[in-house]
Amino acid sequence: MKKILVRAMIMVLTLAVFTGCSSNNAGSNSKGSSGEKPATNAPGEEKAAEPVKFSISMRTLNVAYVEKNPDINKDKYVLELEKMTNSDLDIRLIPHNEYQDKMIQMFATNDIPDVVQGSGGISGPELAGAVENGVFLPLNDLLKEYGPDLLKFIPESAWERMTDAKTGNIYGIPEVLTNPSRRATWIRTDLLEKTGKEIPTTVEETLDVLRAFKELGVEQPFAGRQNFKYADMFFGAYDVLGYLNQFKVFPDGQVKPSFFDVENMKKAIGVYKTMHDEGLISKEFATIESTDFKSIVTSGKAGMWSMNANELPIWGAQLIQNVPDAKVALIPSPVGPDGKGGYAHYNPVTRSFYINAKAKDKAADIIKFFNWMVSEKAELFFSFGIEGEDYQVTNGEPVFEVPTDTAGTDKMRYLNYWLWMVQDTTYNKRVSELSDSGKQLVDAFDHMLAKEGRRGLEFDPRLDALIQYPDLNPKSDEMPPLILEHVLKMVYGREPIDGYEKLLEEYLSKGGKEIIEQATSRYNSGESAFE
Amino acid sequence: MLRMQYMWKYKALYFISIPGILFFLLFKYVPLFGTVIAFQNYNLFTGFKGSPWVGLAHFKRMFSHYDFLRILGNTLILGIYDMVFAFTAPIVLALLLNEVRLAFYKKIVQTIIYAPHFLSWVIVSGIFVGVLSPSSGVVNTIIGWFGMEPIYFLGEDSYIRTILVSSGLWRDIGWGTIIYLAALAGINPDLYEAAEMDGASRWRQTLAITLPALLPVITILFLLKIGDFLDYGFERVFVFQNPLNLQNSEILDTYIYKAGLKQMQYSYATAIGLFKSVVGLTLLSIANFMSKKATGESLY
Numbered sequence: 001m002k003k004i005l006v007r008a009m010i011m012v013l014t015l016a017v018f019t020g021c022s023s024n025n026a027g028s029n030s031k032g033s034s035g036e037k038p039a040t041n042a043p044g045e046e047k048a049a050e051p052v053k054f055s056i057s058m059r060t061l062n063v064a065y066v067e068k069n070p071d072i073n074k075d076k077y078v079l080e081l082e083k084m085t086n087s088d089l090d091i092r093l094i095p096h097n098e099y100q101d102k103m104i105q106m107f108a109t110n111d112i113p114d115v116v117q118g119s120g121g122i123s124g125p126e127l128a129g130a131v132e133n134g135v136f137l138p139l140n141d142l143l144k145e146y147g148p149d150l151l152k153f154i155p156e157s158a159w160e161r162m163t164d165a166k167t168g169n170i171y172g173i174p175e176v177l178t179n180p181s182r183r184a185t186w187i188r189t190d191l192l193e194k195t196g197k198e199i200p201t202t203v204e205e206t207l208d209v210l211r212a213f214k215e216l217g218v219e220q221p222f223a224g225r226q227n228f229k230y231a232d233m234f235f236g237a238y239d240v241l242g243y244l245n246q247f248k249v250f251p252d253g254q255v256k257p258s259f260f261d262v263e264n265m266k267k268a269i270g271v272y273k274t275m276h277d278e279g280l281i282s283k284e285f286a287t288i289e290s291t292d293f294k295s296i297v298t299s300g301k302a303g304m305w306s307m308n309a310n311e312l313p314i315w316g317a318q319l320i321q322n323v324p325d326a327k328v329a330l331i332p333s334p335v336g337p338d339g340k341g342g343y344a345h346y347n348p349v350t351r352s353f354y355i356n357a358k359a360k361d362k363a364a365d366i367i368k369f370f371n372w373m374v375s376e377k378a379e380l381f382f383s384f385g386i387e388g389e390d391y392q393v394t395n396g397e398p399v400f401e402v403p404t405d406t407a408g409t410d411k412m413r414y415l416n417y418w419l420w421m422v423q424d425t426t427y428n429k430r431v432s433e434l435s436d437s438g439k440q441l442v443d444a445f446d447h448m449l450a451k452e453g454r455r456g457l458e459f460d461p462r463l464d465a466l467i468q469y470p471d472l473n474p475k476s477d478e479m480p481p482l483i484l485e486h487v488l489k490m491v492y493g494r495e496p497i498d499g500y501e502k503l504l505e506e507y508l509s510k511g512g513k514e515i516i517e518q519a520t521s522r523y524n525s526g527e528s529a530f531e
Numbered sequence: 532m533l534r535m536q537y538m539w540k541y542k543a544l545y546f547i548s549i550p551g552i553l554f555f556l557l558f559k560y561v562p563l564f565g566t567v568i569a570f571q572n573y574n575l576f577t578g579f580k581g582s583p584w585v586g587l588a589h590f591k592r593m594f595s596h597y598d599f600l601r602i603l604g605n606t607l608i609l610g611i612y613d614m615v616f617a618f619t620a621p622i623v624l625a626l627l628l629n630e631v632r633l634a635f636y637k638k639i640v641q642t643i644i645y646a647p648h649f650l651s652w653v654i655v656s657g658i659f660v661g662v663l664s665p666s667s668g669v670v671n672t673i674i675g676w677f678g679m680e681p682i683y684f685l686g687e688d689s690y691i692r693t694i695l696v697s698s699g700l701w702r703d704i705g706w707g708t709i710i711y712l713a714a715l716a717g718i719n720p721d722l723y724e725a726a727e728m729d730g731a732s733r734w735r736q737t738l739a740i741t742l743p744a745l746l747p748v749i750t751i752l753f754l755l756k757i758g759d760f761l762d763y764g765f766e767r768v769f770v771f772q773n774p775l776n777l778q779n780s781e782i783l784d785t786y787i788y789k790a791g792l793k794q795m796q797y798s799y800a801t802a803i804g805l806f807k808s809v810v811g812l813t814l815l816s817i818a819n820f821m822s823k824k825a826t827g828e829s830l831y
Contacts, residue, residue: 104795108575128795133576226773284665286686286775470790471598481789485774492686492775510597 051082052365055090055113056353057106058418062096065414077419080386084377085369100126107135114359115366117421118352121161122171123461127354131164131171136354137363138169146367147173150422153374157530161349161460165527172352173370179426179445181453183343184309185233185334190327191218191303199331203237203271206304206334210280213303222275223302224285225293227478227488230306231285232343234271236454237336238264241344242479245458245530247519255519257474258456259483264336266500272491286488300326306333306343309444310427313437314409330444333452342452344477350425373422382420383430385411402435458530463518469511482507569801582798589802598781606782609768610760612696618756620700621707622749626737628708629715641712644705652702656770659698660685691776695768714748715741750828758815761807783807 060066069075072091082088092113094102099119103126106112112135118124122131130136143151150173151159158174187209192199195212213221224231235241242259250256259265275281282288288296296302298315300323307315309330319326335341353370355363372378384391384400391400403409416428426445432438466473471482478484486503489495508516523529538545569589571582593599624644631637647655662668665681674681684690722740731739765784772780783803791800815830823829 100793104575125795128575130576133574135576282666284683284686286683286773287660467794467796470794470796473794481774481777485777488774492683494775 051086051088052362052369053088053090054115054359054362054366055092056115056117057092057094057103057113058117059094059099059119059351060096061418063410063414063418065410066093066418067096077385077415080381081419084381085372087365087369104128112356112358114356114362116354116356118172118354120347120349120352121460122164122352130354135357136171137357137360138167138171139173139355139363139367140168140170142363142367143170143173146364147371149371149374150367154422155348158348160530161347162352172354173367173422174349175351175353175422176424177346177348177350177426178424179450180345180348180455181342181449182308182310182346182426183230183306183453184330184444184449185304185332186297186307186312186328187304187331188300188302188326189329190325191216200334201332203234203334203336206233207271207274207280210275210304211278214278214280216303218303219301220282220296221280221303223293223296223305224275224281225288225290226286227484228272229290229477230293231281232477233306233333233341235268236343237334237341238268239336239338239340239454240265240268241454242474242483243344244462244474244476245347245456246344246454246474247457247459247523249457249523253520254516255457255523256516257480258454259479260504262501262504266497267337269487269490269497269500273493273497276491277493286492298322309441309449312441312444313435316437317404317409330440330448332448340452340454342449342454345453345455347476351421353421370422373420378420379423379430382415382423383428385415398430400431400434402431402438455531457519457523459519459522460530463515463522465511465514465518469515472507472511472515480507482510566801566805568798569805571798573798573801575795575797585798589799590806592799593803593806601778602781602783602786605779606761606763606784609692609695609763609782612692613699613763614756614760616696617699617703617707618753620704622711622745624704625708625711625715625745626741628712629741630733630737641705641708644708646705647702648706650702652764652766652770655698655702655767659694659771663694685771685773686775688776688779691771691780695771695780698771699767710748710752711745714745718744746826747828750822750826751830754815754818754822754830757818758811760814761810 066072072078072093073089078089078091090113094106094117103116106116107128107130116127116130116136118127123129139147154174154176155178158176159170162170162172162174164171187199191213192209194216195209197209197212198205200206200209210221222231222233228235232241238261240259240261242257246258247255248258248261250260272281276283276285282296293305294315297305297307298318300319312328312330316328319328333341333343355366359366380387380398384398387393387398391398393399403412412431416431417425427438427441429442432442462473472480474480479487483503486495486499490497490500504512565579568579568582570584570586571579572585573579574582596602628637628640631640650658663670663684665671665683670684671681682690684694718740723736726736726740761783763782763784765788768780768782769785769788772785787800787803790796791803819829819831
């Protein structure tokens with residue numbers, strides 16, 4: 001009796017294991033086949049009503065509407081977009097914060113959708129070298145035939161980032177930022193009025209204003225943040241930002257990171273040290289993260305700070321909700337000894353779209369899909385939404401009311417920034433024209449930010465030496481870890497600023513020499529060096 | 532022949548163990564072969580079959596890294612601190628809890644000290660950053676009462692190890708007592724009664740009965756702990772790091788993450804990981820051998 005029971009047990013267990021395994025297999029199989037080619041029209045055949053079906057991976061970009069959506073593929077606007085473009089999208093979301101890891105997982109498991117969204121040039125780290133390994137389709141001929149509007153709309157500088165210098169092949173369709181000077185200096189004008197001072201223009205005047213803020217009792221006259229992220233205003237004024245795109249030709253003919261300008265770098269560090277010592281910046285800014293930073297600003301504790309200019313309508317509204325008398329303005333960034341200032345310029349490519357080499361037979365239709373993105377119809381749809389529902393047309397003119405509640409702004413953000421895949425993302429023209437803060441924004445971008453900002457040399461693909469020495473590898477908006485560590489210690493008074501030359505020697509001895517040699521030879525040969 | 536007969540006799544047991552063995556083979560041993568990429572320049576797209584072999588290049592690079600000794604030193608020091616404090620603290624706490632006679636009170640205390648274990652390190656670090664903040668933290672407020680300047684704890688090399696160890700202690704001390712309490716519950720009460728008859732004090736009873744009874748559990752847990760001596764944990768350190776305390780807080784795990792995974796140097800990261808595992812295995816074997824000689828207790 002016992003034996004029978006044991007055997008029955010074993011049978012049940014093994015069965016359970018097998019069914020477990022097989023059902024798993026079935027699941028992954030069906031997933032695999034759905035990604036494969038559905039029936040598409042043979043070339044030359046008359047275009048049938050059959051929509052082109054393709055999968056696409058997209059980063060959520062912290063857009064609330066996307067992240068809260070139970071199924072983005074069933075979203076009303078995605079369905080409308082499909083209808084307008086005669087396509088059938090299978091959007092695969094990639095979480096914003098794990099973007100790079102998830103992308104690499106995707107490549108490693110070879111589960112690559114038909115269209116992959118990247119976020120910069122063709123050698124971006126999230127692509128894990130996919131371009132060199134032939135994962136994507138060269139698009140030159142396809143673009144000429146099916147994407148004439150794209151070729152017209154997107155500037156040459158952006159196409160360059162999508163081009164493999166060795167073969168001349170274009171591998172992706174870029175979304176562009178025509179005004180790469182995106183960060184701006186913000187100030188609380190209501191506080192400035194109380195101090196009776198003018199809008200500061202130089203570093204000295206800025207410090208004066210900050211001191212006056214301090215006297216007024218402003219908790220953080222300048223809002224600092226970890227690793228000088230969005231707090232690099234003064235490094236910008238002295239032109240010593242030292243980021244990935246901030247290499248410079250020095251008088252000795254060598255190409256070095258901009259922080260090799262010893263004199264200016266020391267001055268910039270000195271300014272931050274003064275701010276730290278006098279309490280013009282939070283004494284604990286080294287541990288302030290992005291969420292704390294936002295709450296410091298929007299709760300009215302800060303007098304001056306740096307942030308992306310296109311956040312003005314949203315941050316401004318939130319600040320006024322907390323502090324009704326608050327007034328914010330974007331002002332020109334303080335200038336340094338060379339009479340210029342501002343922040344590091346952004347990459348002219350914000351997102352980019354690559355077509356899987358395996359999706360070759362759908363590539364033409366996919367290009368047509370992206371070509372539609374720059375049409376006037378697309379502009380209307382992505383700016384306002386669905387006609388008759390989100391906006392009305394009277395006398396041939398669209399009439400639209402800019403939403404002010406959270407749900408409304410979330411939806412706008414989704415349409416304006418996220419779902420509109422290829423556009424100029426500097427700001428949304430149609431929506432900005434309709435509100436006061438929007439108009440201020442457009443004005444700031446066109447008349448102020450366009451004139452400021454720091455731009456140096458950038459190497460794409462990255463210099464080999466930068467990969468070899470992670471401690472010396474700067475990020476797009478952070479100095480290399482080695483430099484950052486010591487600069488912070490100097491600001492906090494743990495190390496003397498006079499030791500900066502020694503720090504540079506250390507940098508050189510730990511691999512910096514190779515970096516400079518490679519940068520110089522790459523620059524001289526003109527190989528993938530962007531200015 | 533005899534063996535076959537033996538196996539046949541217990542065929543059901545052997546049969547039933549197959550899924551388990553398969554599980555370990557498939558999910559624990561097969562992935563071990565992945566470590567070959569430590570000896571290659573791994574290419575994501577060609578896989579380990581198509582990647583070029585580079586021998587010990589990644590190990591050489593690791594040992595010749597200018598900061599290798601500092602990082603290894605940090606890892607060892609943190610490991611030792613953790614061994615001294617985080618390992619012994621739950622034993623002491625379990626002994627103390629064992630002396631509490633009021634069952635209701637004991638339950639409440641236990642529940643409260645378990646609770647932090649369920650918080651993620653991100654939250655724990657958030658709490659500690661808040662508590663230690665020079666402008667708004669409790670600790671600095673208290674320091675202020677004595678007329679002293681506030682201290683930026685997280686911004687200084689000299690405090691970071693203490694913070695790391697004590698945050699770990701706070702989070703896991705209650706959880707660590709579980710096994711000890713279970714072992715304590717298994718001690719025969721007759722022993723205590725007999726000791727009491729002989730006039731042994733509470734302290735004497737602890738020394739002569741409780742501790743010896745706990746010793747096997749302590750030894751096993753100690754051996755397990757020493758096995759992952761260099762495995763201090765990535766997340767718990769990473770969330771507390773900033774450039775001001777990096778000098779003392781960079782450990783192998785965080786370095787692997789930054790240099791290896793963030794910059795996609797998988798082979799390099801694997802080489803460091805492999806090194807870590809080998810050190811762990813060696814330490815474990817030595818400790819196991821010594822423990823077998825000294826106490827007769829051992830893992831294998």
